[in-house]
Amino acid sequence: MGAVEYLASAPVKTTVQNVRAFEDGDKVVLQTVYNFAGAGEQVAFDVFRFDENGKIAEHWDNLAALAPANPSGHTQIDSPVEAADLEKTEENRAVVQNFLHDVMQGISMVYDTVHQVLAQGNMVLAISEGSFGGAPTSYYDLWRVEDGKIAEHWDVMETIADKATWQNENGKF
Template identity: 35%
Template structure:
């Protein structure tokens, strides 16, 4: 069974069926947790699943797999008073068990600048033969634009014809991104990227998990879709780094 199938099956049993015994089938004994929502280890995950409320449900949108890393992009309903958009990143070990987990969550916004939702758009990876080329392009973009703050090269990486934006505060196109960035700057929230910790690429989808600042220390999760060698779509979550975590593993 592939890593993608393992994670999809485990997520369905854990968060679809809300079955705590799925931990025994799918989670490694040395399971390492990076989420701010649960302590370390499989028993903490078991307790989390056992405590899910009756109205809880997970609405899966995308699954992106890259070797032993698998990303889920979706919406949690009932995990709090309001729906939460989430990226969940899992590492699957050689025994086919989930061995590590990172996540980022943000409230679902109904009124966005682009009119798009935080999760709509294409869902299935395509153009699988360009996975490595797309990975390299996004990493170069991250180095020059995100970390280097050289916005003069934006059009080398982002399409000037089609750029669909799913960040709630940014309209479509480069002009939309520029206007949002200017507003953020006025609010003292400049986009500062320090380190890219992980990249997950499958076909036309590339996800970056990064660390930086946005007024406060944050985790940046950026999902890009590419076509013909340019970025044409972007989804993201910008999550403040909590002052304390329920484990000693760090957020990254």
């Protein structure tokens, strides 16, 4: 039974809560909370690329279990949800790209390749590849930029599956 058939026949239906959405050219970014057939809530970043006919041509995602609030009371999905400062999109994209290159290098999380940096206004999503604890890892980092500085950050890290288990030839990125 395929995934779609399983979800359609499950006794508990899948729920979807879109938290944030923005677009960058032919791509749309969603931050979403899913509960697939009652298996537990997961927070995800989904990126869809649309073709010239407005149809979905490609899809990338990263998912992780929805965690409880941290000690300061923040969650993986709180804070402003609407993109603002649209006139600063390129400036904010550069802030995040520079931060990834200048600051995130040399820490226990290794960022080897930044595949995409998608932005609209003050919301910037970086999709990167590297390793965490020696395991190949995909990083989806969403940043909110305010006055040229990083104000907030949300992320989903996911271990990249072994290529032998892939269900397509496109890969993770």
